[in-house]
Amino acid sequence: MKITMNLILRYKDYLIDEEKSEVTIEKYIRDIKTFYEWIKDRELTKTLVLEYKAKLVDEYSPATVNSVLAALNGFFAYNEWYALKVKSLKLQRQLFCQSEKELTKTEYEKLLKAASDKKNERLNLIMQTICSTGIRVSELCYVTVSAIKQGQAQVKLKGKIRIVFFTNELCKLLKKYIQEQGIEDGCVFRTRTGRPLDRHSIWKAMKSLCESAGVSPEKVFPHNLRHLFARTFYGIQKDIVRLADILGHSSVNTTRVYTIENGSVHRQQMHRLGLVRMNV
Numbered sequence: 277m278k279i280t281m282n283l284i285l286r287y288k289d290y291l292i293d294e295e296k297s298e299v300t301i302e303k304y305i306r307d308i309k310t311f312y313e314w315i316k317d318r319e320l321t322k323t324l325v326l327e328y329k330a331k332l333v334d335e336y337s338p339a340t341v342n343s344v345l346a347a348l349n350g351f352f353a354y355n356e357w358y359a360l361k362v363k364s365l366k367l368q369r370q371l372f373c374q375s376e377k378e379l380t381k382t383e384y385e386k387l388l389k390a391a392s393d394k395k396n397e398r399l400n401l402i403m404q405t406i407c408s409t410g411i412r413v414s415e416l417c418y419v420t421v422s423a424i425k426q427g428q429a430q431v432k433l434k435g436k437i438r439i440v441f442f443t444n445e446l447c448k449l450l451k452k453y454i455q456e457q458g459i460e461d462g463c464v465f466r467t468r469t470g471r472p473l474d475r476h477s478i479w480k481a482m483k484s485l486c487e488s489a490g491v492s493p494e495k496v497f498p499h500n501l502r503h504l505f506a507r508t509f510y511g512i513q514k515d516i517v518r519l520a521d522i523l524g525h526s527s528v529n530t531t532r533v534y535t536i537e538n539g540s541v542h543r544q545q546m547h548r549l550g551l552v553r554m555n556v
Contacts, residue, residue, distance in 0.1 A: 277360070379496070379504050384501070387496065390489035402473070405442075405446060410440075412433070416478075418430065420462055424464065427442050483496055
């Protein structure tokens, strides 16, 4: 058995037919190509795959290792090379998130101010749109002139359709922006040529705010705005099932990752229990 670029391209077409997201396809194909470059002309065997797995374990986090193995196992299954599939690493459920990577509401507001100070109204509104609705950055293309007029958007992703609602305040801001920019229809957040902004452009623009906003670059990326929405919503509603529906998750287990507290919050909660008495 040998991997060829032709097989990889055929698998990519298969993923497209299966309506996998663009991000998932890009990630899977990148992982498979990296493996392909590593094995070179060697015969593909289970021993070789296990050797690659060991290499991944030495270099990456368990979660990253498992994501790569998922890509490879899917490719092996597609080609009916079932004997090559390897087991993923067993992960202990994460109890706390890392505070150094968690974007706070205060830091979010600093980013909004930095965008306003730089006269970048589009970026300011993009961040507010993601953070107030919980949509993925790849779903911004569904924020259209028509959707804003209706106060809601129909989002289609991974074979699922859900309704995303916009607050009255957000609609007011976006309607003003649409009028000022002379946008008559289609996607609200677009390039000068009219194409929807891509993920990398938004990521790069957000990173440019870090220094002036005084926020760590490790915390600043579009998906963290979605996390902030989820934590804020759950903190008020305490309804994880409803939150899963809003975020478009098939499993509540996926949603739980978004609601994990950081260690300092847990420590404060333990302190409030009042179960330690000094000088007893």
